[in-house]
Amino acid sequence: MTPTATPTPIEHARRDRDAALARLQDFVRIPSVSTDPAHAADVARAAEWLADRLRAAGAQAVRVDPTARHPIVYGEWLGAPGAPTVLVYGHYDVQPPDPVELWATPPFEPTLKDGALYARGASDDKGQALTHVEALAAYTAADRTPPVNLKYVFEGEEEIGSPNLEAWVRAHAADLAADVAVISDTAMVAPGQPSIVYALRGLSYLEVEVTGPPRDLHSGQFGGAVRNPINALCAMIAQLHDADGRVTIPGFYDPVRPLDDAERASLAAAPFDAGAFRRAAGAAGSWGEAGYSAVERMGARPTLDANGIWGGFTGPGAKTVLPSKAFAKLSMRLVPDQDSDTVAAQCAAHLRSLAPEGIQVEVRNLHGGQPAMIDRAHPALRAAARAYEAAFGRAPVFTREGGSIPVVALLGEALGLSSVMLGFGLPDDNLHAPNEKFEVEHFHKGIETVIAFLDALPEALA
């Protein structure tokens, strides 16, 4: 009879798959929509749930720190004196589920289908954040200790621009000292193909309010002699791009770091799932800034999109109103070395300059985040590559990501940390859209990747 070997943390994680998935289902059931004041109590509940789970996983000094709006969950495991320290960042808040009627299953009732878990937050970011807590739980359950020290920071305001995170990080900078940060909030390029994001776009998100006549008028009575704010807003937005798909805001491209040939070749070499892109984008995908590939347009170039527009009569039927006001939400995705506040100011000035006579423009800066770039030669990326290969059986490719994770810039600036983007999502996870999902296999392999990453870190950073 051979002696029974104690299971490793990875082996334990494999045995615990069903329970871990059930925990994720509990987590995504909480509608922690940070932008909606009606969900404030749900956000708080999600924070408490996560704190409880951190404690159960073996973290110490776990606490829920209130902020001016939604709390920050902190926990640590510092049982490896002399070993490197890793700061784990994630977020437990989610986007609104709108438009709810387009969900095939209720957004906060997790549903397993075709190997994926469908729920708001499944991929962004509850499922990915939970891989780190489950990894710690696997060490604890396997009666092992992680080979590094761990500090966990989970915020509840990522989807609204993290208004209170920076002050909290700066106030706790000494306690947050670490050697490297790790964040799981990005997508792999394709199922089973790990990828390491080394550049993230920033964001500048504005709300524009244009006013024409001081009150709503009858379009029959006044139409043709009074400037219509909807038509004016449309004309202003239309002028924000030129015929080549370039943004027309003066100065917008000035600080943009050009792509060199080596980087363009590296980006072109990463597998790009053209089929998945076509399915997501449909016929609307054949567009973008002239002179750049789709991959470059989505990751390496700045953009401008209208995210919402409204004004006048929008109910059923016909109302012949010449409205007083029209509104739009506009956001720009930024790349190094654009600055979020500068771009917001440039855009607001440009909008004011485009306003026709008789139209007043107000621009509100709703939120922003800085773009970020990570040195591809950082040793922690070697540990991440090895971990991905162990869990997924394939070496990762290096990519740029279109989305914004402003905390990467914050952790670099406030704590001097480089961030490893250890993402497990997929491009078709429907982030911020109906029917968000997370591949169940990526959740489980994500937990294994985190364990392998932590195991590989001491040697890589030595």
Place this chain on the structure above:
Amino acid sequence: MTPTATPTPIEHARRDRDAALARLQDFVRIPSVSTDPAHAADVARAAEWLADRLRAAGAQAVRVDPTARHPIVYGEWLGAPGAPTVLVYGHYDVQPPDPVELWATPPFEPTLKDGALYARGASDDKGQALTHVEALAAYTAADRTPPVNLKYVFEGEEEIGSPNLEAWVRAHAADLAADVAVISDTAMVAPGQPSIVYALRGLSYLEVEVTGPPRDLHSGQFGGAVRNPINALCAMIAQLHDADGRVTIPGFYDPVRPLDDAERASLAAAPFDAGAFRRAAGAAGSWGEAGYSAVERMGARPTLDANGIWGGFTGPGAKTVLPSKAFAKLSMRLVPDQDSDTVAAQCAAHLRSLAPEGIQVEVRNLHGGQPAMIDRAHPALRAAARAYEAAFGRAPVFTREGGSIPVVALLGEALGLSSVMLGFGLPDDNLHAPNEKFEVEHFHKGIETVIAFLDALPEALA
């Protein structure tokens, strides 16, 4: 002792002012919003209220005719054999009160303030339509008979484009035979200055739906490589006007009857309340088709306005969605000899031609109405002029109106009737907008004008 003279209908109307105003207040309390299915029962209630009032005023054969949607109220008084017959048209349905939050007083709780009655429908058209019923009531109360025969048609679908009126009129054409029609649903140019509208603009009202990607996407992930339907819709709408404020739809202006010098001079001679126009339009008023005055732009030239627009995220906060769809409601005001259906088809084709690659466009024709012009030399207009002068102490001026009263074209075509526009509203009555009102004095003098008009008709038409 002098013998007590029997009061004339006008004298009786003057004694009955308070009661007539109270009846108008009852009428506007009924929220007969025809476009909103939730108010269908209120529309029916308003029809019954009006039928009861017609009976009480002395009309005969009063009935409420059902249609596919909202009923038509009919009544007649045919006690003047050999005398001319007048067809009175009005409507008892109203526009939605949105945006309700901008009303100073509740839209369906009539409020007297500064000599005006504030309520949805006070001017458009309950107050104006009621002048005709009150005029008949004054004859009856004064124990006189009108010198003409009267046929009353009040519909409940004017604000949704009268989808069932034409079929009803054609089915009852023989019973509706008359010598002239009279409609009170227009504005006088200024307080105390009567005016006779001899041209009305038509309408073509479309809803546009543009589709980009097949589902909502994350603007960070896909922004810059996928055509955004809001941006595309804005660009399309922006191209509907050129730099001179002219509509760019091919063929749009081809059938437009040019303004001759005599008519331009006549329009310029009518008093134009520039102050009221400035107050209504604010700074947004200094706009329009190059080469035309504000009066001409509002009455004699065709126009295009966006009446509503919506798409993407419109709630509070920031959601970085690249939406699948965006919508707009567009309407064009038409002048003789444009045709509503032709213009709708031209606009839809133009919108499709403006759609960039990857954007699908659907256009729905929500409703329309033909423009109309009345011969300024018609003898009934002389009777109207005399009646206005008797009631208001001033001769009327002749004007064109920007709004649409498609029934004018229908009555001309189906019944061979010219329509006299005997309006009592004012340009600042806030039609289709918050805080609609009707001058109380114009209501009472309107009743007197109707009586004087009926009294003058036999001689004018002889």
